[in-house]
Amino acid sequence: MQFIDLAAQQRQQLPDGRTIREAVDARIAGVLNHGRYILGPEVEELEHILAEYVGVKHCIALASGTDALLIALMALGVKAGDEVITTPFSFISTSETIALLGATPVYVDIDPATYNLNSINLEPAISERTKAIIPVSLYGQPADFLAINSIAERHGLPVIEDGAQSFGSEQHGRRSCGLSTIGTTSFFPSKPFGGYGDGGACFTDSSELAERMRRVSRHGQSRRYFHTDIGVNGRIDTLQAAILLGKWPNFAQEVEARSRIGAAYSQKLQSAGIVTTPQLKAGNTSVYAQYTVQVDQRTEVQASLKEMGIPTSVHYPTLLSQQPALRCVNGRARKCWQTPLAQAACERVLSLPMHPWLSDDDQGRVVNALKNALQQTSFASSA
CATH class of the missing domain: 3.40.640.10 (Type I PLP-dependent aspartate aminotransferase-like (Major domain))
Incomplete structure (x- = not known):
């Protein structure tokens, strides 16, 4: 996949x-x-x-x-x-x-x-x-x-x-x-x-x-x-x-497919109640450039998904305010208000396979693999 x-x-x-x-x-x-x-x-x-x-x-x-x-x-x-x-x-x-x-x-x-x-x-x-x-x-x-x-x-x-x-x-x-x-x-x-x-x-x-x-x-x-x-x-x-x-x-067909596949992901995952899914603000549509959820023990979940043949990515693991290149800009210290919600997202977000040609069968594989990965990591942490 x-x-x-x-x-x-x-x-x-x-x-x-x-x-x-x-x-x-x-x-x-x-x-x-x-x-x-x-x-x-x-x-x-x-x-x-x-x-x-x-x-x-x-x-x-x-x-x-x-x-x-x-x-x-x-x-x-x-x-x-x-x-x-x-x-x-x-x-x-x-x-x-x-x-x-x-x-x-x-x-x-x-x-x-x-x-x-x-x-x-x-x-x-x-x-x-x-x-x-x-x-x-x-x-x-x-x-x-x-x-x-x-x-x-x-x-x-x-x-x-x-x-x-x-x-x-x-x-x-x-x-x-x-x-x-x-x-x-x-x-x-x-x-x-x-x-x-x-x-x-x-x-x-x-x-x-x-x-x-x-x-x-x-x-x-x-x-x-x-x-x-x-x-x-x-x-x-x-x-x-x-x-x-x-x-x-x-392109119009791809936009429609992205919206449909993103909504299907959310319906399947919300029904299972296993992760935090994306939320659309009232009045918005989304092209789901990434379909991003939040999980605990992300490193372990990613490793488990990889073993099952499911690729994932993290967008983004480090805040821009913490990037070494941006800590001091042109001799001036960066200005940063407290951003705890952004920090929390960095620690938990996980992007799943997403594109306009993702079949329903493959999407089902991703959802089932995620369920299994979360069960495995939960069992391992409680053992």
Whole structure:
């Protein structure tokens, strides 16, 4: 059994009768034929499709999700000495990009039900140095943007959604990446909408921010060999754009499958009453980038599942506030409010196999194996 079965994706049939592999091959051949490997026509086509899907005016396709976060921060003018409020419970890119600009990540605790930044912890962390807020839409569902945006507006702060894991999900009928000042996502292969290499994007309704992000992603260039900003080489490759376009016709079906499989997992596990399952906040949908439960004695449970042929992963075992690289940022000690709920999650979360092609039989195997693993560890600890 695969944790994420990317090979199975290529065999899926599109509405026109082709497989995804055939559609991707055709798109790649098109790029090889026209030879515009950098900023070819597929890039603009992809940006148009994704902006329309998210429901915003602008999409800037980029080289990675990390680049998307960095370019969003740069476009907002984040610099040394600034602070950016975020969650300590995420992949390092969320904080790494803040630190790269000389700013300081300020961590606030999570909502234990959704694992996303808890808006009630947000306002006390805002200071005169605060330049932006980055909530992460973790595990596939959006953070509480109604509350977060309201607080940010009162303080005149922009909000960047780190939607690397939530592309395709919704909040009160609006899609992830279109819920804040700037939305970012990742097209890493294992993400809900993944390419066959690195990629990412920024989304916004602001024409001014879109133009700035586009310039920053192309070495700060406003016209050929004329540079108005310090920028980076953050543009997406035409080949990756073509691959994503080849996969796009199946994306809606994959979103539906993720929702269905995630709900089935929850129903089976809640009926058994053996673990803490994911909870959807009212008004949210989830694309279940990971299906994550909480267990006691995680190391033992993982080892037992591995013996039964069930792969698992831990997202994430260490808080960003405890990462050695982020303990002191550009000579300034990190700022961290107490985050006991995030710490508790680090110690107990366990992600199970999850992808749109997970069969009901395989899901049953996972659930039964988890039951057995929990029984074994419980018996061993009481012996």
